Amino acid sequence: MRVVMFGYQTWGHRTLQALLDSEHEVALVVTHPKSEHAYEKIWDDSVADLAEQHGVPVLIRNRPDDEELFARLKEADPDVIVATNWRTWIPERIFNLPRHGTLNVHDSLLPAYAGFSPLIWALINGEKEVGVTAHMMDEVLDAGDIVLQRAVPVGPRDTTTDLFRKTLELFGPITVDGLDLIASGRTDWVKQDRSKASFFHKRSTEDIRIDWSWPAEVLDRLVRAQSAPYPAAFTHHRGKRLEILAARVSEGRYGGTPGRIFYREDDAVVIVAGADARTGRNHGLAVERVRTEDGRELSAADYFTTMGGYLTDRP
Structure with a gap:
């Protein structure tokens, strides 16, 4: 499939590398500008640099809300958008633009721990496992139908750094496997149980x-x-x-x-x-x-x- 990717930091970098290594075609990459914010300087492998090294066009945006970006997306004519660690709201006219919609990859076992810093919050709260969810984006943040989920156990002395490394290994495979399911014609995704949802703010x-x-x-x-x-x-x-x-x-x-x-x-x-x-x-x-x-x-x-x-x- 023809893919446009919205992604940032190491999560986006790892996802883009998996897409480049797959049979799918990456037509365009949209990423955020480099940040000096303390949390955004952590795990900051550059999505833009990786895309440029492979000849993929790159757009740098804080927010995907301008007409030039929308025009470039229509021109790219994607079958699907993949979003990984995109930090701002993606409007409906963008996430519904591709023929197959937008696949968002989030580092929690949704519907729990939607929002920000899910691994940190999950460890503080004593969760026994963490993981990654690939879901179809809709108008509610991190609330769309689940395509795939994969989990890893939380060890008795694990740190967030340990959990980051464990879950990072899931990002590329779950993205490519999710795209393969979409390409196969599957649409029988799992509805999220909103009674079990939790949404967390950025840490400060x-x-x-x-x-x-x-x-x-x-x-x-x-x-x-x-x-x-x-x-x-x-x-x-x-x-x-x-x-x-x-x-x-x-x-x-x-x-x-x-x-x-x-x-x-x-x-x-x-x-x-x-x-x-x-x-x-x-x-x-x-x-x-x-x-x-x-x-x-x-x-x-x-x-x-x-x-x-x-x-x-x-x-």
């Missing part, structure tokens, strides 16, 4: 600020969710920002006030956690490695030279 500074009233199990997942190269989860100590780079749930149970710097446990320092920490029934967060406001990385044992005092969410 507030989403990586540690709240010590959360249970240690959730804080452990937050730290792993904000693994490098993502911005690290952070707290404050003596008025200065302190990033938590590595941690685990403590072996022992510790009572008191959330945020208390309390006890050395092996190579870690335990911070009291949980809204009901006063009961003494909670595990704490055993912090293993930190990064100070001036960029120094230290083991928790080297940083916390004495016990006592508190970590807080604000300076």
